[in-house]
Amino acid sequence: MAKELKDLTKRSVSYSQWYNELVVKADLAEQSDVRGCMVIKPYGYAIWEKIQRALDDKFKETGVQNAYFPLLIPKSFLSREAEHVEGFAKECAVVTHYRLKTNEEKNGVVVDPAAKLEEELIIRPTSETIIWNTYKNWIQSYRDLPILCNQWCNVMRWEMRTRLFLRTAEFLWQEGHTAHATREEAEDRAKMMLKVYADFAEKYMAVPVVQGVKSETERFAGALDTYTIEAMMQDGKALQSGTSHFLGQNFGKAFNVQFINKENQLEYAWATSWGVSTRLMGALIMTHSDDNGLVLPPKLAPIQVVIVPIHKNEEQLKAIDEKVDGIVAQLRALGISVKYDNADNKRPGFKFADYELKGVPVRLVMGARDLENNTIEVMRRDTLEKETRTCDGIVEYVKNLLDEIQENIYLKAKTYRDEHIYECDNYEDFKARVKDGGFFLCHWDGTAETEAKIKEDTQATIRCVPFDVEQTPGVDMVSGKPAKYRVLIARSY
Amino acid sequence: MAKELKDLTKRSVSYSQWYNELVVKADLAEQSDVRGCMVIKPYGYAIWEKIQRALDDKFKETGVQNAYFPLLIPKSFLSREAEHVEGFAKECAVVTHYRLKTNEEKNGVVVDPAAKLEEELIIRPTSETIIWNTYKNWIQSYRDLPILCNQWCNVMRWEMRTRLFLRTAEFLWQEGHTAHATREEAEDRAKMMLKVYADFAEKYMAVPVVQGVKSETERFAGALDTYTIEAMMQDGKALQSGTSHFLGQNFGKAFNVQFINKENQLEYAWATSWGVSTRLMGALIMTHSDDNGLVLPPKLAPIQVVIVPIHKNEEQLKAIDEKVDGIVAQLRALGISVKYDNADNKRPGFKFADYELKGVPVRLVMGARDLENNTIEVMRRDTLEKETRTCDGIVEYVKNLLDEIQENIYLKAKTYRDEHIYECDNYEDFKARVKDGGFFLCHWDGTAETEAKIKEDTQATIRCVPFDVEQTPGVDMVSGKPAKYRVLIARSY
Numbered sequence: 001m002a003k004e005l006k007d008l009t010k011r012s013v014s015y016s017q018w019y020n021e022l023v024v025k026a027d028l029a030e031q032s033d034v035r036g037c038m039v040i041k042p043y044g045y046a047i048w049e050k051i052q053r054a055l056d057d058k059f060k061e062t063g064v065q066n067a068y069f070p071l072l073i074p075k076s077f078l079s080r081e082a083e084h085v086e087g088f089a090k091e092c093a094v095v096t097h098y099r100l101k102t103n104e105e106k107n108g109v110v111v112d113p114a115a116k117l118e119e120e121l122i123i124r125p126t127s128e129t130i131i132w133n134t135y136k137n138w139i140q141s142y143r144d145l146p147i148l149c150n151q152w153c154n155v156m157r158w159e160m161r162t163r164l165f166l167r168t169a170e171f172l173w174q175e176g177h178t179a180h181a182t183r184e185e186a187e188d189r190a191k192m193m194l195k196v197y198a199d200f201a202e203k204y205m206a207v208p209v210v211q212g213v214k215s216e217t218e219r220f221a222g223a224l225d226t227y228t229i230e231a232m233m234q235d236g237k238a239l240q241s242g243t244s245h246f247l248g249q250n251f252g253k254a255f256n257v258q259f260i261n262k263e264n265q266l267e268y269a270w271a272t273s274w275g276v277s278t279r280l281m282g283a284l285i286m287t288h289s290d291d292n293g294l295v296l297p298p299k300l301a302p303i304q305v306v307i308v309p310i311h312k313n314e315e316q317l318k319a320i321d322e323k324v325d326g327i328v329a330q331l332r333a334l335g336i337s338v339k340y341d342n343a344d345n346k347r348p349g350f351k352f353a354d355y356e357l358k359g360v361p362v363r364l365v366m367g368a369r370d371l372e373n374n375t376i377e378v379m380r381r382d383t384l385e386k387e388t389r390t391c392d393g394i395v396e397y398v399k400n401l402l403d404e405i406q407e408n409i410y411l412k413a414k415t416y417r418d419e420h421i422y423e424c425d426n427y428e429d430f431k432a433r434v435k436d437g438g439f440f441l442c443h444w445d446g447t448a449e450t451e452a453k454i455k456e457d458t459q460a461t462i463r464c465v466p467f468d469v470e471q472t473p474g475v476d477m478v479s480g481k482p483a484k485y486r487v488l489i490a491r492s493y
Numbered sequence: 494m495a496k497e498l499k500d501l502t503k504r505s506v507s508y509s510q511w512y513n514e515l516v517v518k519a520d521l522a523e524q525s526d527v528r529g530c531m532v533i534k535p536y537g538y539a540i541w542e543k544i545q546r547a548l549d550d551k552f553k554e555t556g557v558q559n560a561y562f563p564l565l566i567p568k569s570f571l572s573r574e575a576e577h578v579e580g581f582a583k584e585c586a587v588v589t590h591y592r593l594k595t596n597e598e599k600n601g602v603v604v605d606p607a608a609k610l611e612e613e614l615i616i617r618p619t620s621e622t623i624i625w626n627t628y629k630n631w632i633q634s635y636r637d638l639p640i641l642c643n644q645w646c647n648v649m650r651w652e653m654r655t656r657l658f659l660r661t662a663e664f665l666w667q668e669g670h671t672a673h674a675t676r677e678e679a680e681d682r683a684k685m686m687l688k689v690y691a692d693f694a695e696k697y698m699a700v701p702v703v704q705g706v707k708s709e710t711e712r713f714a715g716a717l718d719t720y721t722i723e724a725m726m727q728d729g730k731a732l733q734s735g736t737s738h739f740l741g742q743n744f745g746k747a748f749n750v751q752f753i754n755k756e757n758q759l760e761y762a763w764a765t766s767w768g769v770s771t772r773l774m775g776a777l778i779m780t781h782s783d784d785n786g787l788v789l790p791p792k793l794a795p796i797q798v799v800i801v802p803i804h805k806n807e808e809q810l811k812a813i814d815e816k817v818d819g820i821v822a823q824l825r826a827l828g829i830s831v832k833y834d835n836a837d838n839k840r841p842g843f844k845f846a847d848y849e850l851k852g853v854p855v856r857l858v859m860g861a862r863d864l865e866n867n868t869i870e871v872m873r874r875d876t877l878e879k880e881t882r883t884c885d886g887i888v889e890y891v892k893n894l895l896d897e898i899q900e901n902i903y904l905k906a907k908t909y910r911d912e913h914i915y916e917c918d919n920y921e922d923f924k925a926r927v928k929d930g931g932f933f934l935c936h937w938d939g940t941a942e943t944e945a946k947i948k949e950d951t952q953a954t955i956r957c958v959p960f961d962v963e964q965t966p967g968v969d970m971v972s973g974k975p976a977k978y979r980v981l982i983a984r985s986y
Contacts, residue, residue, distance in 0.1 A: 032627065034563045034614065039627050042558035042642060049559060065535035066542060070527045071616070071647055071663050072586070075593065079601045089593040089602045093565070095616070096589045096604065098651040100568065100582035108572045109582045111589065111613055120604055121527065123564070123588070123616070134525065134532050143838070149535060154564055154647065158591040170564050345636070 008357075010291045015235040019286060023164045026294050026357050028281065036162040036169030043358065044281065046302035048172065051280060052152060054204050054299070055174065058196050059150055064176060067149045069131050072121040077129040080254040084128065087221025091158040093123040093169075123156040128222065128247070128273055131177045132255040139269055141260045142181040146189070150176040155277075165282035166239075166493050173277035179269045181261060183248070186270035187225075190246040193274040194227040197242035205280065206297040206410035207231050207287045208417050209241060210439070210488055212464025217448055220273075224248040230463045230488065232417040233286040236437015238463050238492040241283045244274035282493070288382075288409050294359025295382055297409060298402040305331060305338040305398060306360045308351050310367035317342065320366050323391075327364075327376075330395040336402070356381065361405050362398055382409050423486070427477040430489075434460045439490045441469060443483035445476035453478055454489060463488045501850075503784045508728040512779055516657045519787050519850050521774065529655040529662030536851065537774065539795035541665065544773055545645060547697050547792070548667065551689050552643055557669060560642045562624050565614040570622040573747040577621065580714025584651040586616040586662075616649040621715065621740070621766055624670045625748040632762055634753045635674040639682070643669040648770075658775035659732075659986050666770035672762045674754060676741070679763035680718075683739040686767040687720040690735035698773065699790040699903035700724050700780045701910050702734060703932070703981055705957025710944055713766075717741040723956045723981065725910040726779040729930015731956050731985040734776045737767035775986070781875075781902050787852025788875055790902060791895040798824060798831040798891060799853045801844050803860040810835065813859050816884075820857075820869075823888040829895070849874065854898050855891055875902050916979070920970045923982075927953045932983045934962060936976035938969035946971055947982065956981045 008025060009017045023029055028044030040048065056066070072095060078085045099115035102108075124130065131149070138144060152174045162168050176193060180186040194211060201207045209229035219226040223245035230238045252258070252268035261267045288295040298304050307324050311317040324340055331338045339360075341351055348365070355363055365377040376394055379386045382405050389397065420438040424430045430440055435458070444450060444462065455461050464487065471485040501518060502510045516522055521537030533541065549559070565588060571578045592608035595601075617623065624642070631637060645667045655661050669686060673679040687704060694700045702722035712719040716738035723731045745751070745761035754760045781788040791797050800817055804810040817833055824831045832853075834844055841858070848856055858870040869887055872879045875898050882890065913931040917923045923933055928951070937943060937955065948954050957980065964978040 030627075030630075032563045032623070034565050034567060034623070037563035037565060039563065040561040042560045045560045046558070048561075065539070067535045067538045068533040068541075068665065070525045070530035070532065071649065072527050072530060074527060075602060075604075078593070085602060089595075092591070092593060093588045093614070094590040094593065094604055095586045097587040098585070100571070100578075100585060100587065100615070102582075109568060109578055111568075111587055121586070122593070130525070130527070134523075137523075156564065172561065 029164045038168050050300045064148045064150050073130045075120045081222045084222035088125045092125050093156050095121040125157045132251040136255050136257045139259050145181040147179040171278045173275050175275040178272045183270050186272050187246050190244045190272040194244040198229050204299045205284050208414040210466050212466040215462045220245045222250050228464050231283050236420050238490040239283050242276040247271035287413050293357030296359035298361045298406045301361050303339045303360050304336050305362045306355045307340045307364040309342050310348050316368045434458050439488050441486040442477050443474035444487045445479050445481040445483045450478045460489050460491045522657045531661050543793045557641045557643045566623045568613045574715045577715035581618045585618050586649045588614040618650045625744040629748050629750045632752050638674040640672040664771045666768050668768040671765045676763050679765050680739050683737045683765040687737040691722050697792045698777050701907040703959050705959040708955045713738045715743050721957050724776050729913050731983040732776050735769040740764035780906050786850030789852035791854045791899045794854050796832045796853050797829050798855045799848045800833045800857040802835050803841050809861045927951050932981050934979040935970050936967035937980045938972050938974040938976050943971045953982050953984045
């Protein structure tokens, strides 16, 4: 069985297959029998819960409150905002009936034609429409603003090609929806939430991200501006990991949300929305993991430390148990999540492989000789380095080691990412190289035509106009026209 | 505006209208424009989050892990378990298509007939079928058992008459689904989870409950036994507040979930499921609240203490602010959730009425004279009693007061409940009295006929065979036949 666990396709053979296998073998998720819908297994869900908890705290620190809005959206709501319906009507699940009845053969159920809805309902692909239809009743005066709501929920988009976590018909996410009295305040909020996402990605997920603004083509349907964080996977492709939208007054107008402003005039409310989803799980897995399995950042690992005993007989085990119990108690007192696996139905070698596969950041092993010598073996998952240390001060050592691993995998990912960002001024050169991955910083003339040509020629897209790049004017590498700034171009998930 | 807040129908005038108004006026929830689906507003959702957190911790203490299963269930799955489909097919939302398209007039969207699903999908009314279809792949040997999964999610049942929190088409809940190697272990788990629910209801919600087992008629569709907790509302009606089901091998057989047992024989897995929902919010509101608004148990109150200053000028306010800041910091250090409301756009009288309506357990008021005298006014929401106390030791006093309020509202509810439980042996007497509410302990002959007659005559139903009643045999008050035990009968929500 240990062999089977290790039997993971190598990244160098097929990065894509490696990912698909890893998600299943590490017990994170699996396909269900419902097309495109996944089952998130307990180990995967435990990581998602840690992501949720950390993000939720950060949202609340900025004044956001959670709420809950209906799953189903009347079909007509979608049509209110012209771009929005264009973006979402093509891929939605439609509820048309509200009852089943026994079939004629009495061996199954069929849709009851008598129970047809007057107006069809859509399973939310995103909730701007139903939420702004609600805000209409909450907002009369500037004193009612801002409204800062978030919901954690499921959404559904009828994707044709799905991959676990990265693109599924149903996924879990949070969607924040805010209403403001001024344009400036709304724009600030949209940017503030992007920063929350970027901080979370870098400090918790240990995933470095490029922050920037999307081109018009790549904007959210109904937004005036879409801000994004883009992460680089180990194959050099970009993964859009979170977006925050400045929606202007589009939804305020579509749902007639007007308020009396400070100047006593009627004005449409200003909006933002922002979300991250279970797609973050994909980013987490693909950024750090290796051919032995998952590598998890300690801050999001359900089990941060695992301890495995090696013993020849019950007596030895009992002595090790006693010693380890003290270490476990001390680790827990420091808030470290630790598992002592002294189950006797699996060999140590199997356990080692399994916890490596599951990405547990630190493994401690204690054998009979360790017990004699007051030592313990420490292995760190990120580098797979082992050392034998004295048990004196081991708890503080492990605590610091967890911090070091968190920092190290971030730096490793950042080094990789930075080494694969290229300035490029020649389209032939670009076309030859973009296939192999990497982020390309290229001058762009700002036209949709150029953008479309790049996509057609290379499948690469403009990921964003990055914020943290010192911009100088130049010449568009495709059209030869003047360009004000460089954009980040890459193939993406 | 303070007047409007207070303008709540009295319970004595109409308990039902009082409830409906209170839910809306206290900003807990409101109807959406989607039939039967509610919007849970931030203040209501904050209570739900506290309920979730406390329950989730308790589940995990018993070894349960969270996971996530698909929202949509293939229609055919429902038919696999005969009683289950009978119970749920009549009230479900059916997805028949996966795309909309622009209509001919180009001013809206219509269902695209080309995007019809081969098999219709049902929005989960409960997830036994999809989960047991998944467990099939997880369970081969007794070593794979038990499986103890829970999910927090939304479900949909197409109710015709809806009321906020109590009965809505969409609601939020948790559903636990466990698989076991033996009948005994599954039965124990079903009972264990009922106990978790009962403890939570009594210790956190301060709602006393009767624990018992449902009659065959009232069982969950597909269960061998349904355990329940029943709470009494202030109108004497019962509210079923949580159920735990022993499902036997029904779903194991329906989805062919077999495993090799310790005796090396193939056996079907044994199942339980158990759930509580946003209906608990209804129980919480109706048990404790009064004509002034909500009364919340301190353990679940989003704001446990509110502090309001009374001042004549900015200088006074500044001095009060300084004094109060110290108290706030000390309260927070004890883990108490406190809000200092020194906003100057509302009068103190408005604030008082608003926080009463919202059920904040303790209100502190500090005026200029208090500041001079080093005193503060303390009001407790449950009794509305006020007293002026020295600020010395105020923090410990408030901490103890919160515990006292938690205990007091539980005892008050329990006294009320106990005073309205009656033993009754005469059907005419029963029929005359049951209209006015209360729980009736009556001998029952165990037949569905008697049960149906009681329901037809009085709208009351057998809520359960209670666990904590000393049972003696007797005579069924309806049929005159011998009866082994008394059951709890009441009208219910």
